[in-house]
Amino acid sequence: MSLVSTPPSVDNSTVARSAASSAAMLPVALQPGGPLTALAPMQDVTDLAFMGVIAHYGAPDYFFTEFFRVHAHSRLEKHILRSIDENTTGRPVFAQLIGEDLGQLARTATELLQHPVAGIDLNLGCPAPKVYKKNVGGGLLRDPDKVAQILETLRATVPGRFTVKMRIGFEDTANFDRLLELMNRYQIDLLSVHGRTVKEMYRSEVHYDFIGHAVSRTRCPVLANGNVTSAARAAAILETTQAAGVMIGRHAIRNPWIFRQCREQFSGRPVTRITLADVRDYVERLYRATQTPELIERYHVNKMKKYLNFVGQSVDATGAFLHDMRRVETEQALFAVCDRHLLSEPTREFAPEPYPGVIARPNCETPTAFSDGCSLETITA
Secondary structure, eight states, X not given: OOSSOOOXXXXXXHHHHHHHHHHTTSOOOSSTTSOEEEEOOOTTTSSHHHHHHHHHHHOOSEEEEEEEEOSTTOOOOHHHHHHHHTOOSSSOEEEEEEOOOHHXXXXXXXXXXXXXXXXXXXXXXXXXXXXXXXXXXXXXGGOHHHHHHHHHHHHHHOSSOEEEEEESOSSXXXXXXXXXXXXXXXXXXXXXXXXXXXXXXXXXXXXXXXXXXXXXXXXXXXXXXXXXXXXXXXXXXXXXXXXXXXXXXXXXXXXXXXXXXXXXXXXXXXXXXXXXXXXXXXXXXXXXXXXXXXXXXXXHHHHHHHHHHHHGGGTOTTOHHHHHHTTOOSXXXXXXXXXXXXXXXXXXXXXXXXXXXXXXXXXXXXXSSOOSTTSGGGOOO
């Protein structure tokens, strides 16, 4: 028996009108009047350097930071603050919090409001066991009463935009409608819904019907998240869910042109064709942008291999690039592999969709900076 029940149908005309009026409160999109795009918050990924690289190839409408951990002894992490204070992309950045202590959440939100944030975002979706076992992130979906207290506290603390990113449930969707009611009660300004339960991690099919149900039930705009693999796929998901836009995570690591391509797709323009030579440029830019003096070469190469696990899904159908890339240990060897696979046929198309059966396994690399919950360690496909 499925753990996910079919969402009930509702008359959504009134809610849809409310969502449309709420959308006026959000920062202006790059394509006013069109669907929104957002880069999903990914721990140890969506930092200042990565945001800058993404913006070079075509920024999303909105960025979201890695989560700020909130507890009695927490302080605003300086490296995450940099993605806010030193942001030169020209696009708004929302600051994400993860925690459950009401007083500490209010304190942290107040501190963040002293920085140029577009809004405060609450993480109700991280599926990493080390996170949900602490009753934060996706773990809170088991306790709607606690979620209500957190939403009430943060709504009272944040005078501007307050947003939420959530999954459709923990083990099942029994609490989904109640959680959506809470989003309305506490006047959430934007809701991002990943269409899987916490326990489904990233492995199951995405339940887009539940995202559509959230669109019909909430008064705020909803972003659809989960397996948004390409611009064409984004358009299909929006057609299915009627969401206000899409939030894209790991497929923006694979294809940093995806937000630009989405805007082209949404407006009926030709979608930019990406070549393997373009991808070689991306790998070089990403490598240099994420290079720091304190990170020794071997660790930096391992970090790059985690990104390239996703990139390789669209390089070749046999996974040959991934096979060779996963075995390098030096910068020189890494770029030799890139040159061999990306520049031997530089004009060949970089596949818009991942090749079937070519699986990213970033957690197979030596743990370095990607070792925390909700990082690429937990994303396998």
